[in-house]
Amino acid sequence: MELPENLNKDSNGYESAEKIILRWDSTASEDARERMIFETDRQEADLYLQAVDEIQRSLSNVSISTSSNAGKNANAVDDQSKVNTTIQIAMARLEDEFRNILITHSSALETDSLFDPSSSSISTPSHHELEEDDTLSNDDSSHHDLLQLQLQHCESSDSSTYRSTSSIREVDLMPSEAICDLQAIAMRMISSGYLRECIQVYGSVRKSAIDSSFRKLGIEKLSIGDVQRLEWEALESKIRRWIRAAKVCVRILFASEKKLCEQIFECVGTDIDDACFMETVKGPAIQLFNFAEAISISRRSPEKLFKILDLHDALMDLLPDIEAVFDSKSSDSIRVQAAEILSRLAEAARGILSEFESAVLREPSRVPVPGGTIHPLTRYVMNYISLISDYKQTLIELIISKPSTGSRYSGDQTTPDMEFAELEGKTPLALHLIWIIVVLQFNLDGKSKHYRDASLAHLFIMNNVHYIVQKVKGSPELREMIGDDYLRKLTGKFRQAATSYQRATWVSVLYCLRDEGLHVSGSFSSGVSKSALRERFKTFNAMFEEVHRTQATWLIPDTQLREELRISISEKLIPAYRSFLGRFRSHIESGRHPENYIKYSVEDLETAVLDFFEGYPVSQHLRKRSQ
Amino acid sequence: MDTQEQELEDIELFQKHVSDRFTELSSPPEDDALLSVSWLHRLLDVFLCCEAEFEAILIMDRDPSQLSKPPFDRLIPEFIERAVKALDICNAVANGVDSVRHCQKLSEIVISALDQNPLGDGHAKRAKKALLMLLSAMNLDDKEGTHVKATERSWSFGRRGVNKEQIAGHFRSLSWQVAKNWSSAKQIQSMIYNLVAPRGAEASGLPSPIYTMNVIMIFVMWALVAAIPCQERNGLPTHFPVPKQLNWAHSLIGLQEKIADEWKKKEKKGMSGLLDELQKMEKLAQSLIDFTDSFHFPGDAEKVKEAAANVSELKEIFGRMDQGLTPLQMHIREVFHRIVRSRTEFLDVLEKGSAPVL
Numbered sequence: 001m002e003l004p005e006n007l008n009k010d011s012n013g014y015e016s017a018e019k020i021i022l023r024w025d026s027t028a029s030e031d032a033r034e035r036m037i038f039e040t041d042r043q044e045a046d047l048y049l050q051a052v053d054e055i056q057r058s059l060s061n062v063s064i065s066t067s068s069n070a071g072k073n074a075n076a077v078d079d080q081s082k083v084n085t086t087i088q089i090a091m092a093r094l095e096d097e098f099r100n101i102l103i104t105h106s107s108a109l110e111t112d113s114l115f116d117p118s119s120s121s122i123s124t125p126s127h128h129e130l131e132e133d134d135t136l137s138n139d140d141s142s143h144h145d146l147l148q149l150q151l152q153h154c155e156s157s158d159s160s161t162y163r164s165t166s167s168i169r170e171v172d173l174m175p176s177e178a179i180c181d182l183q184a185i186a187m188r189m190i191s192s193g194y195l196r197e198c199i200q201v202y203g204s205v206r207k208s209a210i211d212s213s214f215r216k217l218g219i220e221k222l223s224i225g226d227v228q229r230l231e232w233e234a235l236e237s238k239i240r241r242w243i244r245a246a247k248v249c250v251r252i253l254f255a256s257e258k259k260l261c262e263q264i265f266e267c268v269g270t271d272i273d274d275a276c277f278m279e280t281v282k283g284p285a286i287q288l289f290n291f292a293e294a295i296s297i298s299r300r301s302p303e304k305l306f307k308i309l310d311l312h313d314a315l316m317d318l319l320p321d322i323e324a325v326f327d328s329k330s331s332d333s334i335r336v337q338a339a340e341i342l343s344r345l346a347e348a349a350r351g352i353l354s355e356f357e358s359a360v361l362r363e364p365s366r367v368p369v370p371g372g373t374i375h376p377l378t379r380y381v382m383n384y385i386s387l388i389s390d391y392k393q394t395l396i397e398l399i400i401s402k403p404s405t406g407s408r409y410s411g412d413q414t415t416p417d418m419e420f421a422e423l424e425g426k427t428p429l430a431l432h433l434i435w436i437i438v439v440l441q442f443n444l445d446g447k448s449k450h451y452r453d454a455s456l457a458h459l460f461i462m463n464n465v466h467y468i469v470q471k472v473k474g475s476p477e478l479r480e481m482i483g484d485d486y487l488r489k490l491t492g493k494f495r496q497a498a499t500s501y502q503r504a505t506w507v508s509v510l511y512c513l514r515d516e517g518l519h520v521s522g523s524f525s526s527g528v529s530k531s532a533l534r535e536r537f538k539t540f541n542a543m544f545e546e547v548h549r550t551q552a553t554w555l556i557p558d559t560q561l562r563e564e565l566r567i568s569i570s571e572k573l574i575p576a577y578r579s580f581l582g583r584f585r586s587h588i589e590s591g592r593h594p595e596n597y598i599k600y601s602v603e604d605l606e607t608a609v610l611d612f613f614e615g616y617p618v619s620q621h622l623r624k625r626s627q
Numbered sequence: 628m629d630t631q632e633q634e635l636e637d638i639e640l641f642q643k644h645v646s647d648r649f650t651e652l653s654s655p656p657e658d659d660a661l662l663s664v665s666w667l668h669r670l671l672d673v674f675l676c677c678e679a680e681f682e683a684i685l686i687m688d689r690d691p692s693q694l695s696k697p698p699f700d701r702l703i704p705e706f707i708e709r710a711v712k713a714l715d716i717c718n719a720v721a722n723g724v725d726s727v728r729h730c731q732k733l734s735e736i737v738i739s740a741l742d743q744n745p746l747g748d749g750h751a752k753r754a755k756k757a758l759l760m761l762l763s764a765m766n767l768d769d770k771e772g773t774h775v776k777a778t779e780r781s782w783s784f785g786r787r788g789v790n791k792e793q794i795a796g797h798f799r800s801l802s803w804q805v806a807k808n809w810s811s812a813k814q815i816q817s818m819i820y821n822l823v824a825p826r827g828a829e830a831s832g833l834p835s836p837i838y839t840m841n842v843i844m845i846f847v848m849w850a851l852v853a854a855i856p857c858q859e860r861n862g863l864p865t866h867f868p869v870p871k872q873l874n875w876a877h878s879l880i881g882l883q884e885k886i887a888d889e890w891k892k893k894e895k896k897g898m899s900g901l902l903d904e905l906q907k908m909e910k911l912a913q914s915l916i917d918f919t920d921s922f923h924f925p926g927d928a929e930k931v932k933e934a935a936a937n938v939s940e941l942k943e944i945f946g947r948m949d950q951g952l953t954p955l956q957m958h959i960r961e962v963f964h965r966i967v968r969s970r971t972e973f974l975d976v977l978e979k980g981s982a983p984v985l
Contacts, residue, residue, distance in 0.1 A: 081747035081924045088749030092756065197757075198737045223715045223806045225814075282723065284726075287804040290718060297967050300976055333956070355978060544852075 203279030555615035695980030
């Protein structure tokens with residue numbers, strides 16, 4: 001047990017230490033205010049620290065002696081007060097020095113350290129460009145609001161900015177000498193009971209460094225209201241930027257801050273460096289995640305699906321690193337928030353898909369597409385699900401329930417059926433895709449009824465279902481999910497439509513070329529009624545002309561399909577006409593004005609068929625050709 | 628009883644519950660002062676209960692197409708708009724709680740400095756420094772990251788031996804996480820905008836609980852903003868256009884007027900939050916700073932005793948903050964989640980009842 005006498009024995013050491021401390025009292029001298037110890041020279045700094053240590057030693061000596069001689073020695077109490085004062089002066093000084101060293105070495109993260117030359121560019125499946133069919137006429141867009149939706153997703157290759165950061169990579173935020181100094185100061189402050197001041201200073205300086213880094217990374221402070229009001233296109237580029245920035249923040253910025261705290265407070269225990277780290281990083285981390293959160297709760301609409309999936313995937317990828325960096329109890333809320341956002345994004349994706357299905361079913365445009373060609377809805381939907389199949393990897397995990405196929409919709413609308421039995425073994429995602437195609441067809445069937453001409457209605461269905469089939473065949477992922485069984489069903493449907501078309505148009509035309517009703521029994525001519533025959537020719541001509549005139553303006557965009565249908569028509573028409581001509585032309589030619597009745601040669605008809613489904617009106621020069 | 632009657636009954640019951648809950652809030656027990664941390668917890672609970680009942684009435688078992696017809700085609704989107712504003716306020720207030728925690732930590736320094744026997748000059752100086760920071764923090768101008776208005780106040784820094792630059796730099800780091808031009812006062816103002824009580828036939832139908840819930844949401848957000856410092860509270864409205872005849876609204880209006888009075892009083896002196904603990908802390912800090920300013924070892928025995936009493940009170944407030952602030956942030960987060968969910972439900976309802984946009 002030390003006696004007060006010992007204090008006097010060490011008084012030289014104590015006194016010289018006290019002198020040093022007092023010399024650097026910034027409240028007492030101008031000079032002390034102007035200069036910083038740790039910027040002056042190594043020796044000054046070391047001397048000062050030694051002085052502080054000396055004073056601290058004295059303090060514990062005095063405390064021990066006071067407690068053992070409580071009340072007996074007034075001097076001891078005085079001494080204690082004096083020592084306390086000196087400590088306070090030292091601590092205030094050290095706090096300033098601490099702050100100064102921090103400020104000197106606290107600037108925004110250098111962009112160099114943000115480059116990750118080893119990693120390649122962003123690995124999200126976002127290099128997609130949707131097809132823009134150039135056969136889309138302008139007339140369509142006016143009554144189809146659905147085309148406001150832009151489905152272009154060109155990933156801009158701005159390689160001049162930050163490359164992808166694929167794993168935690170701590171950088172040195174400060175030179176090691178500075179860290180040593182900070183460590184030395186922190187130790188003294190903490191052992192004197194000035195921990196809280198230390199944390200305050202540390203947090204305030206480092207936080208503003210992070211703020212500048214944030215600005216450099218382009219991280220904005222947007223309110224939820226702002227995000228809801230912005231156009232989705234604008235948000236898409238913000239999301240892209242956020243994804244890049246978040247990777248840098250979590251893997252480099254925050255990780256490095258954590259390492260810095262650990263280094264500076266190495267000797268004093270993990271609770272303290274946790275506290276400093278959270279003091280510094282909590283606010284910025286919340287600010288960062290608030291943006292993703294705002295996106296995750298935005299109103300759902302189909303065009304948002306893919307960027308939301310990108311964001312989901314990025315966050316999913318980042319989650320293990322978030323958990324590694326924010327591993328203390330005090331950072332629970334940050335981990336929890338990240339997980340909440342992830343789950344909301346998943347929910348949003350599901351919700352959007354569901355809304356999309358519902359929207360496809362109820363898409364109400366009634367104006368028939370001219371020429372029976374491919375409806376913009378068909379294009380849009382097929383492009384959309386092609387893109388979905390590109391995001392198959394993520395969506396297969398997210399889409400876990402079957403499509404809802406019924407009562408959800410308002411009562412007076414019938415909804416299509418889907419037999420789930422025959423679709424055993426398909427993933428829920430595949431079921432959704434098939435359902436979307438089912439629903440699309442259902443809608444198209446409804447639209448086809450607005451055509452006054454039944455033939456055109458069939459053509460319309462044929463065109464559109466054929467397009468669906470082509471799109472499915474054109475995407476291996478899509479084809480694999482839809483499955484060849486259903487594909488066969490679809491193929492059957494458009495072939496059926498082709499057949500229905502032919503029946504609707506050509507039955508009555510070919511009816512003119514039938515045998516029955518032309519032969520009259522018991523007459524003196526070769527048994528053919530000339531008047532009836534003339535009627536037949538006239539009717540055939542008129543009908544054919546009408547059909548030719550009309551159906552030339554109809555359109556089958558797919559070359560092969562167009563050819564096939566024309567060939568199919570020709571196969572029925574030409575032989576029938578040829579045979580009819582062969583059998584009956586002599587009867588007409590033996591009468592007056594045969595040219596009024598036999599207007600067309602077989603070749604004329606063959607040529608005329610080539611006009612069909614081109615989408616252009618034809619002039620009436622048809623008659624003159626063969627003359 | 629047919630559905631119409633059942634609905635009317637449900638609405639009446641809902642409003643009775645609202646009235647009861649706010650009456651309870653108006654007469655808090657002794658240690659649960661108005662706008663204290665624990666009172667705020669109760670306020671948030673009241674919100675959650677009312678909201679749950681509200682959702683049950685509006686959405687459960689209801690045909691969505693009903694809610695897309697007038698006047699709901701206006702009322703529901705308006706409610707959703709207000710919900711978004713409330714979400715931003717939740718975030719801002721949660722952020723603001725961090726600044727209260729900052730005060731809590733500064734007070735911890737004060738406590739550990741002054742909780743000494745015997746008290747030395749060094750202790751007093753340390754406490755004084757922390758007290759200056761504390762008082763400045765509490766009177767922080769809500770404006771985004773700008774310097775302290777308080778530097779112009781009576782206690783000058785130079786005289787008290789604290790570096791002005793330090794203080795200013797310190798506060799720059801306490802910048803809010805919210806958007807630059809975002810103003811909590813304006814948010815509240817725009818939530819109040821267009822808030823009109825239903826009249827005539829509407830007053831006895833569904834528009835009535837919608838109006839009630841709107842008022843509750845606005846009141847809760849408003850009270851939070853008044854209590855907890857957050858960005859730009861200048862110009863916070865002090866009057867709600869809620870008709871006094873509404874039975875369920877009496878207690879709520881009473882509370883609102885009480886809080887508004889406090890706000891008007893404090894507005895003149897500075898922008899510190901009305902949080903009970905903050906107010907008490909401020910008073911204690913004021914008297915303690917006078918004490919530390921005039922202290923010379925060994926100090927006047929009476930004054931030292933008084934200071935010790937103040938410190939002990941400060942300790943108690945510190946304790947309440949230490950216990951209550953993190954749970955408060957979590958509670959606000961819970962409210963945030965509930966509002967998000969409610970908004971999603973209503974958006975769903977709107978979507979089902981309307982034409983699709985592809």
